[in-house]
Amino acid sequence: MSRIKEFNLPDLGEGLTEGEILAWLVKVGDVIELNQPIVEVETAKAAVEIPAKWAGRVQTIFHGEGTTVEVGSPIIAIDTDPDAPPLEPTEVSTTGQPDAALPAPSAGSLAAVEVAPADQPVEPGLIGGPAPGGRTAVLVGYGPRTTAAKRRPRRGTAPPHSAAAPTRATDVPRPAATPTVTATPTAPPPVTATPTVTAAPTADASTTTAATVPASTNGHGRASVLAKPPVRKLARDLGVDLATLTGSGPAGSITREDVQRAVAGSTASAAVAGSTASAVVADAGTVTGTGAVAAVGAERERRIPVKGVRKLTAENMSRSAFTAPHVTEFLTVDVTRAMKALDRLRTRREWRDVRVSPLLLVAKAVLLAVKRHPMVNSTWAGDEIVVKDYVNLGIAAATERGLIVPNVKDAGRLSLRELADALTDLVQTAKAGRTSPADMSGGTLTITNVGVFGVDTGTPILPPGESAILAFGAVREMPWVHKGKVRPRQVTTLGLSFDHRIVDGELGSKFLRDIGEFLSDPEAALLAWT
Structure with missing residues (x-):
């Protein structure tokens, strides 16, 4: 019989189907007693404390606080024999399940693996060779993918400007037939036979990089930008053209701070020039003053989950x-x-x-x-x-x-x-x-x-x-x-x-x-x- 017991969320009253974890009263590694309260759960009717079904040591907590869990799903694992050799405690993973380590292969099994040569045709079934269904034969749990996942480019947008690193030792970069742009600020753009657009001599490296890449269009002759709908609405309310901004968010997306900095910068310039432009309140996301209208949108709303x-x-x-x-x-x-x-x-x-x-x-x-x-x-x-x-x-x-x-x-x-x-x-x-x-x-x-x-x-x-x-x-x-x-x-x-x-x-x-x-x-x- 296994010493690790998983405790499922029980039905706390008259056919309830789920409950929200309000607070854990124990943590991984704690030694608990039978019927000791371990977690506070809110159902559709009340907030109740659930006692432990077994005594022992907390081995795994499957769901964090604020998570809604279905009745019958495991919420905690308890080691019912804490005096035995200790097991490795497992915290909550991003998926709500414990991270399980893959077993390490033995030296004998690794020596028996036949790897396809890099400079010869690969026979089907060898590691790195073709497998049925168009797949690549790999050792289970060991690749071939070694790079981090990246966001898929939007339709009609330019590909990322940084060169991808080789995925295997046998991958050798080939000379580019067309001009490329590197994201390294200190390296100037390569000189090729094909003319490229370069920035002004006084511009910094980041400006030069942005200028060498032509802006993509959305099919109507307008440049496409990466921004979330609330940011687009904020820019529309404040009269900011997103195409003129350089995004500081993930994958070059434009954030709310980018829009507010653009408004604040234009207001400061107008004040220096003696203009009567209105003052900008960046934190509130509103514009006040003569001829200005307060911005009202999603940034001034709160959303409360109904549960x-x-x-x-x-x-x-x-x-x-x-x-x-x-x-x-x-x-x-x-x-x-x-x-x-x-x-x-x-x-x-x-x-x-x-x-x-x-x-x-x-x-x-x-x-x-x-x-x-x-x-x-x-x-x-x-x-x-x-x-x-x-x-x-x-x-x-x-x-x-x-x-x-x-x-x-x-x-x-x-x-x-x-x-x-x-x-x-x-x-x-x-x-x-x-x-x-x-x-x-x-x-x-x-x-x-x-x-x-x-x-x-x-x-x-x-x-x-x-x-x-x-x-x-x-x-x-x-x-x-x-x-x-x-x-x-x-x-x-x-x-x-x-x-x-x-x-x-x-x-x-x-x-x-x-x-x-x-x-x-x-x-x-x-x-x-x-």
């Missing part, structure tokens, strides 16, 4: 918005008595160490209203409606990785104190980014607290598989008619979205009304409803 939690949220919201027919109703409620009840609750000895917020009373109101109207807590299943006798109450939480909706399992069976503790643990776990996929699955009814952001209310979109979601707005002191007089009262606005295939207008209105009645006087509602 992980944000990708799943977008897919779910799009599917829900265009599948379930949404209806939203609003209700403004005087919650002054509810706020006073919370204040009295905080002063009680058994509640002094408990986090008490208005969300607690809203959650209790929803749970009691569901008992009165159970159809609100159901799922549309095509040819049937599934009514659930349990409530997995979801609480929408904004995190650094996006919006997630963990839920309190069977929240209807919890007491008020147990519900407060469950909500506190749920919010703290979500903010720490430690919510597990299991805590975000199986939700039946959701509350989104937009009031913490100072928003009055909104039109929430249903989570897939649910028939109702309540938006709880900010609690504000407002003028309110109370007992025939206008008084300052604590007021909030509720927004209820529901699936009209299941919940009609009457049912949705009664459900929202009962929630409002509870929040208007929670103590009286608890006595009357329970």
